[in-house]
Amino acid sequence: MNMINPKTPTKKYLVTALAAIATLFLVYSCNKTKDFKAVTETDGVSSNLTTTTKPNIVFILGDDVGVDIPTCYGGQSYQTPNIDMMAQLGMKFTECHSSPLCSPSRVCIMTGKYNFRNYDEWGVLDPTQSTFGNLLKSAGYATFVGGKWQLDGGDAGIHGFGFDDYSLWNAIKDGVRIGSHYKDPQVYEKGVLLPKNKTEGKYGDDIFTDRLLSFIDKNKTTPFFAYFPITLCHDPFSPTPDDPEFASWISKGNPSDTSFFPSMVKYMDKKIGIIIDKLKAVGVYNNTIIIFVGDNGTPSEIYSWVNGKLVQGGKSQTNESGTNVPLTVLWPNGIAPGQVNTNLIDFTDFLPTLGDAAGITIPLAYGQTDGQSFYNQLIGGTYTPRDWIFNHYAPNTNKGNTILLRWVQDHTYKLYDSADVFFNIVKDPLEKKPIKPTRMSPYETLRKARFQAILDSLH
Structure with missing residues (x-):
């Protein structure tokens, strides 16, 4: 099975011969493109x-x-x-x-x-x-x-x-x-x-x-x-x-x-x-x-x-x-x-x-x-x-749900606008425990700032 751009950037994948199908699949890292x-x-x-x-x-x-x-x-x-x-x-x-x-x-x-x-x-x-x-x-x-x-x-x-x-x-x-x-x-x-x-x-x-x-x-x-x-x-x-x-x-x-x-x-x-x-x-x-x-x-x-x-x-x-x-x-x-x-x-x-x-x-x-x-x-x-x-x-349903929620996410992190809650959705897919600002890694701090800039640009 060929994996397109997996989440682990440095991992190398072997070329697999598929039974009964004469096809070679080149597997690339997530930072490369594929032809x-x-x-x-x-x-x-x-x-x-x-x-x-x-x-x-x-x-x-x-x-x-x-x-x-x-x-x-x-x-x-x-x-x-x-x-x-x-x-x-x-x-x-x-x-x-x-x-x-x-x-x-x-x-x-x-x-x-x-x-x-x-x-x-x-x-x-x-x-x-x-x-x-x-x-x-x-x-x-x-x-x-x-x-x-x-x-x-x-x-x-x-x-x-x-x-x-x-x-x-x-x-x-x-x-x-x-x-x-x-x-x-x-x-x-x-x-x-x-x-x-x-x-x-x-x-x-x-x-x-x-x-x-x-x-x-x-x-x-x-x-x-x-x-x-x-x-x-x-x-x-x-x-x-x-x-x-x-x-x-x-x-x-x-x-x-x-x-x-x-x-x-x-x-x-x-x-x-x-x-x-x-x-x-x-x-x-x-x-x-x-x-x-x-x-x-x-x-x-x-x-x-x-x-x-x-x-x-x-x-x-x-x-x-x-x-x-x-x-x-x-x-x-x-x-x-x-x-x-x-x-x-x-x-x-x-x-x-x-x-x-x-x-x-x-x-x-x-x-x-x-x-x-x-x-x-x-x-x-x-x-x-x-x-x-x-x-x-903002679904505006027939049942009156008019609550507005806006978010940006990637594979790992997610930021909600206004509420200013930031999650690791790999570790916490149901979003029960926001990451506290005091416990953010330098990368997480940068990622959150990047997401907020995106949110601010989309109105």
Whole structure:
């Protein structure tokens, strides 16, 4: 397994011969960059890790799926064979960080901007903003979004943010009851809600996945971008169609039941596998970038075994359990398999990364963006990893959470603005014991000052 820029700067790594894959991986220290060009076998088709054709992009955003869930991250409570396969055949990132809740995270990931620039209200995206949908559409991509919208605007908003086609839940904030997104779902397509005779007894993510598969079929001869913010595994926790309880489950009456969470994770992973199988079936798998990332930590009601320890989900918490999310990227034509990337990734980084993949720069009309592309990290090009990441977190939820928290962190240290608390998040990931100023090493004192200067510059 190839390690990209590990945290220990001076450690040398041996070149490993991977069984059945004639690929040499050069391993570098975290202060060096990396260049490689390799050949890998995928489904019997030899693929040189460069391409002259714009890649298709399928971007899957899991809802409330923290880093404690996938098996490839040490999770022991769930079955995630397809996410694990993506990590095995592509690149797994260990230091991808979101906001602690979904709405701020989605605005950030779609626009490439820190929340203080464009986030004011829960469940709303300012219609003057531009998204990665707009960016990919301007590059000639056919675009689709399916699953959880939660950005308001309805049909006009969805098209205005760059999506040609859609099948969504929670598309209009005011005036329309949200309804279920699992059994008997409320589905919004072509500016209207689907009638009950098309949704009753059905499952939301089945409908969204089927529409995505149809989109892939329709656009298999042209570059396409499919954004799939699947509604799994958010509450209410309930049976999937693979559970015997599904047939008799009453979507409006049965209480949320955490015992179904493992089944929901398994069903989400199953949908990922179905999408990958479709890409293979229509002949576009090799040149499709497939991304899976969680939008924030796992719900606090959920306890999971991870590497032999029982951990509580950290959703809504600003510590590592609330913001560290799984990110796996698979691209047979572009990413050498079996890599673990320990560099920092911020949610603002996705928009410029997708722009680089499509060969387009971000237009000046998009205004100030904050992301740093990690595209070259994917393909083995020259890059400079992030030294820090930042979060401006003022969720303004429907339940009245308006508390503003701002922080800067790197792999080891984290500083909260205003509160002036400084943590070693390796030794203290749950942030229980701030480092006292009198006990800071000279390096820690310098690092804290550097973080405060960054915080002061971001307003």
